[in-house]
Amino acid sequence: MGRAMIITRCRAAVLSIVILAAGAATAESELGTTTLVLKNASLIDGHGGPLAESSTVELAGRKIARVYSGDYQPETNESDGVRVIDLHGAYLMPGLWNNHSHLADLLPDPKGILENESSIRATIRAGRNTMDALRGGFTSLRVVGESDYIDVAWRDAFDAGVFVGPRIYASGPPIAAVGGHGTEMNGPKVEEASTANEIRDAVLEHVRNGVDLVKIMVDELSDEQIKMAIETAHENGIKIVGHAAEPGAGIAVAHGIDGIEHGYGLTDATIEMMAARGTFYDPTVVCNLSADYIDFREQHVDAAGYPASAAARQGRVLVAYADERAPEFAARQRRILNKSLAAGVAVISGSDSNPIDEIGILEIEQLVHSGASEMQALLAATRNSAAMMGVLDEVGTIEAGKVADMIVLEKNPLENISNLRSVSMVLRNGLPVE
Numbered sequence: 001m002g003r004a005m006i007i008t009r010c011r012a013a014v015l016s017i018v019i020l021a022a023g024a025a026t027a028e029s030e031l032g033t034t035t036l037v038l039k040n041a042s043l044i045d046g047h048g049g050p051l052a053e054s055s056t057v058e059l060a061g062r063k064i065a066r067v068y069s070g071d072y073q074p075e076t077n078e079s080d081g082v083r084v085i086d087l088h089g090a091y092l093m094p095g096l097w098n099n100h101s102h103l104a105d106l107l108p109d110p111k112g113i114l115e116n117e118s119s120i121r122a123t124i125r126a127g128r129n130t131m132d133a134l135r136g137g138f139t140s141l142r143v144v145g146e147s148d149y150i151d152v153a154w155r156d157a158f159d160a161g162v163f164v165g166p167r168i169y170a171s172g173p174p175i176a177a178v179g180g181h182g183t184e185m186n187g188p189k190v191e192e193a194s195t196a197n198e199i200r201d202a203v204l205e206h207v208r209n210g211v212d213l214v215k216i217m218v219d220e221l222s223d224e225q226i227k228m229a230i231e232t233a234h235e236n237g238i239k240i241v242g243h244a245a246e247p248g249a250g251i252a253v254a255h256g257i258d259g260i261e262h263g264y265g266l267t268d269a270t271i272e273m274m275a276a277r278g279t280f281y282d283p284t285v286v287c288n289l290s291a292d293y294i295d296f297r298e299q300h301v302d303a304a305g306y307p308a309s310a311a312a313r314q315g316r317v318l319v320a321y322a323d324e325r326a327p328e329f330a331a332r333q334r335r336i337l338n339k340s341l342a343a344g345v346a347v348i349s350g351s352d353s354n355p356i357d358e359i360g361i362l363e364i365e366q367l368v369h370s371g372a373s374e375m376q377a378l379l380a381a382t383r384n385s386a387a388m389m390g391v392l393d394e395v396g397t398i399e400a401g402k403v404a405d406m407i408v409l410e411k412n413p414l415e416n417i418s419n420l421r422s423v424s425m426v427l428r429n430g431l432p433v434e
Contacts (some may be wrong), residue, residue, distance in 0.1 A: 097141025100350025136357025
């Protein structure tokens, strides 16, 4: 069976589910009839300002209606149908983003599952991974490489209300030079292109399949190919990011790429150009860990009061060692992150590895372990992420008129970033996630 047929049948299966569910009443279809009030919140609104204690947030359907200091203040005497939740000082903040997601990928893959896996099995695992991520506090995922447009299919299924899952910004397969990075791996299938025209055709194929962004593997591409990819994406109204080291990163930034992934060896000149042009930086700290750093972060999470089960610890350590770096390499990347923050580059958070929730939280923690402040890390995983995808007018902060994608934490993440692990409630489109 050809690749095109596999894609068509996979997407058709999901579309059938969407059509069957269209006539059924969903929770989201009734959002306009219910008002939810969250009072006595310690509010971290995503703007970078100080914590606002004793705050109240009112929801009208799926959106935030009012945010104010003090106890609940009904605008009328009528309160029938209003659900009021007293948070008793718990911490309310925007939902988290994981910006470097591969929904179905396995890294490492010691059992070789990906070698001969069908698209259908990968699709099932991707759905489980994304729904688990939502329960862990990740209300939005930016995907930067997925086989067979699995991410597009799940995005559409979630948007249609077939399942309750996070907001997905889909990219489809990465685009690379023939034989370039990713083509030799068992992860997401990579679209190969040998000329600038083939790069353009690959981007246009992605557009036809409904992606929100594309990802290119910058390092083996020519200047002409990089420029063509960026221009084609922007002409078609989608974002473009690049897996990049120097000197390719600097070339891509100069041509107007929206974001740099990894950014291995970024020079001071490239960092300054990124700050000036508004280019976003996803450092993927998880890809730049030395053995000492891995030990340090495990001790830190334990000391914060979140000891992991033996299986969870083994899994996240296995992920870290799959991409272990020399101490000098890891230290250099930490310096690059701190230079970027100091220069005013908009840093975002993405974990690259799975599970999206556990490694996603670990990635935000590692931003702080690498030198970012707790507030900088929270902004990387909320406001900056929404700004990167051009949806800051919809999500990313807590303010009137925005969609109510929020999380409630029992402990203050501004005191210790590991308190992101104390999630007690997740709201997606204004509804608590069960």
